[in-house]
Amino acid sequence: MSEHLVTLYHLNDLGADELRRLLPGHPDLRITEIGPDEDPHDHRDALADATIVLAPLEKERRITAELLDGMRRCRLVQSVAVGFDGVDHHAAAEHSIPVANIPGFNTDAVADWTVGALLSLLRRYAAGHAKIESGGWGPEGLRGRDLSALTVGIAGFGSIGRAVARRLDGFGSDVLVHDPVPSEPDRTYVGLDDLAARSDVLTLHMPLNEATRGVVGDALLSRMPRGSYVLNAGRGGVLDEDALVKALDSGQLAGAALDVFAEEPLPADSPLRGRSDVLLTPHTAGVTVEAYHAIRARLVESVDRVLSGEAPRNVVNGVISDGVRPSAGV
CATH class of the missing domain: 3.40.50.720 (NAD(P)-binding Rossmann-like Domain)
Incomplete structure (x- = not known):
């Protein structure tokens, strides 16, 4: 056959x-x-x-x-x-x-998006563009932050998290890491609560599973320094979007950048839409x-x-195959 x-x-x-x-x-x-x-x-x-x-x-x-x-x-x-x-x-x-x-395959693409989105939040590029388009000029309302002055916490330190860290090293940021499996011994690894408490920026690159679903919610966001930032280019369900909106409304967070969402496409009535303090992209961080x-x-x-009869690579569900599927009686 x-x-x-x-x-x-x-x-x-x-x-x-x-x-x-x-x-x-x-x-x-x-x-x-x-x-x-x-x-x-x-x-x-x-x-x-x-x-x-x-x-x-x-x-x-x-x-x-x-x-x-x-x-x-x-x-x-x-x-x-x-x-x-x-x-x-x-x-x-x-x-x-x-x-x-x-x-x-898209490690560099997602890492580039992460740092680019962060710079857009910190330097208010969109607001500056809108100001010129509306006939305005000058720095009023556009004062930004230096990335080199901030501590960035990376939650999830797989290939993308590590690529983000390398880029942040070039900017001179302090980098903290949370991951259950330490992969770079020279990095500073901390628990997730400690990561939030010490980070001016929290960027999420975690897998979605029962342990991580909704883990970034009210409690964790309240631990962050007031006026901090959250980015998510990992999995939408890791971040409680209702908690994020509340943190933005209260001023606990100064901004957020999201490429992934709990429901995709993002619903038309999502309270994340239409905000000047949120950057939204349609799950395209890895698209280059x-x-x-x-x-x-x-x-x-x-x-x-x-x-060609060989066993597959990058198997994620633990099935060991010699490339030949049993007939299972058929």
């Missing part, structure tokens, strides 16, 4: 024709696209026959435990991102289906030309590897 790739991933130009062009070593590969407006549950037969599935980005189109139960030929569910919210990876593990992600080329190359490498 021939190899069959089913893709629920829809972004840029990685459709069936482009995937075939990028995988010339597998001329007999069948590719099925399930469109962005289609429910994967309406395509059970295609998924049941798939040997590789590219997971969707949208949580609403998630590959559920019910679908995974019928995917008896599947040797890999590949997330085309760092995150893997588009698949129930726990259920996949129960069916011995590896789920892999693509880590690190260089990151795009990197993720394409890594995706093709991963798919080619499994189609």
Whole structure:
């Protein structure tokens, strides 16, 4: 039976024709696209026959435990991102289906966004632009802060957190770190409460799980120095957005920059909208030309590897595979 790739991933130009062009070593590969407006549950037969599935980005189109139960030929569910919210990876593990992600492809992009967004908050670039556009001039209301004078706390010190720290070192900021696994012994590691209490800026790069969901809320924000800043380019659910709005309204926080949100797209009635003290971007911190080329190359490498009978890399759900999926009785 021939190899069959089913893709629920829809972004840029990685459709069936482009995937075939990028995988010339597998001329007999069948590719099925399930469109962005289609429910994967309406395509059970295609998924049941798939040997590789590219997971969707949208949580609403998630590959559920019910679908995974019928995917008896599947040797890999590949997330085309760092995150893997588009698949129930726990259920996949129960069916011995590896789920892999693509880590690190946009590390520099997200780190650049973080420092750029922070500078925008500190120096009030948008307000200055608006002042000129409205016919104004002069520094009134535009007094900023020097990044070199501030202590920046980094919550989550994986590859992106470390890249942010390297950039902040160049600005001369004091950097504090919170992470359960110390990776750079020369850094100052502190608990999360201590991090908040000592940081003029708190930037979040934490994974979302039961331990971190909503962890940055009223209690933690109240520990920060008055007039401080919060940035989130990690996972939306880590930050309690209602608590953030209250902290901004009270003056406890001077500003915030967010690229990720608890609900995406950000609801039209979100109180985060329309504020001069908040910078919002639509989950695009990691979107650059260089990151795009990197993720394409890594995706093709991963798919080619499994189609060639090798075990997948960057498996996130603990399934050890030798590249051959058991028949499970079929």
